[in-house]
Amino acid sequence: MTEEITFYTNPMSRGRIARWMLEETGVPYHTEVLTFGGTMKEPDYLSVNPMGKVPAICHGKTIVTECAAICAYLADTFPQAGLGPRADERADYYRWMFFAAGPLEASVTLKALGFEIPQERLRMAGCGSFGDVMGTLEKAVSAASPYIAGKRFTAADVYVGSHIGWGLAFGSIEKRQAFVDYFGQLSERDAYKRATALDEEAAKAMQAA
Structure with a gap:
């Protein structure tokens, strides 16, 4: 086009x-x-x-x-x-891009607004608890592969990495070493x-x- x-x-x-x-x-x-x-x-x-x-x-x-x-x-x-996914990258590519667009975005926004979901109502919220979201995100970027969908940089890294970079800069996500390391390599891209x-x-x- x-x-x-x-x-x-x-x-x-x-x-x-x-x-x-x-x-x-x-x-x-x-x-x-x-x-x-x-x-x-x-x-x-x-x-x-x-x-x-x-x-x-x-x-x-x-x-x-x-x-x-x-x-x-x-x-x-x-x-x-x-920047699109290959066949073996497709599952993680879509999984983590939509995780960032859904649970991550929602939980970070709720926390920034000072709203805490009552424990007994967590199952009603698609994002669950902020702690669970941070733990899940940390596991995603701590995998053996250097990028979110595998060994290769994709558009999913742009999206997930942007959320992490913004969150680290403004304190809206926890400053875990896995996040710092993951975004650190992305921020070196031309x-x-x-x-x-x-x-x-x-x-x-x-x-x-």
Whole structure:
């Protein structure tokens, strides 16, 4: 597909995940930086994402929202980047990407909001307890393989790694050595460094405006 990609984001948002994924694919894209409560809620953008949230991408006439979906879509659409799962990686690729999008995201958000699920109601919550989520995530990144789906870096590492990196930076996940080591190797990737530099530059531009 040769249509241009338009990337809607804000440098202080989950858009950093999608930016990293875009940089990993190596495909060209155009960036539109939106403001919270401002351009994100205007009709033009609401026609892209009725939630009024970022990130989102438009690829020709195709619209994709939600970070995990964007990562998976880009991996599938640009197979030459080698970011999608091979047959023997598929189970762990999907398992941990959706674990991060579901239980991890939910439990971290609940904790940040100061909400603790009562012990007797944990079975009602798909994410379970924060402790169980942290323990499960630690096991996932402590496996014999260096990456979340095996011996090879994939889009699942972009997604899971972004959650861990953000959590370590802002204290929203526990600073366990397994998390530090896992994200440490990911943060050395050229695409991650490029994406981070672009987002830092965008953040400075917004502050100066």
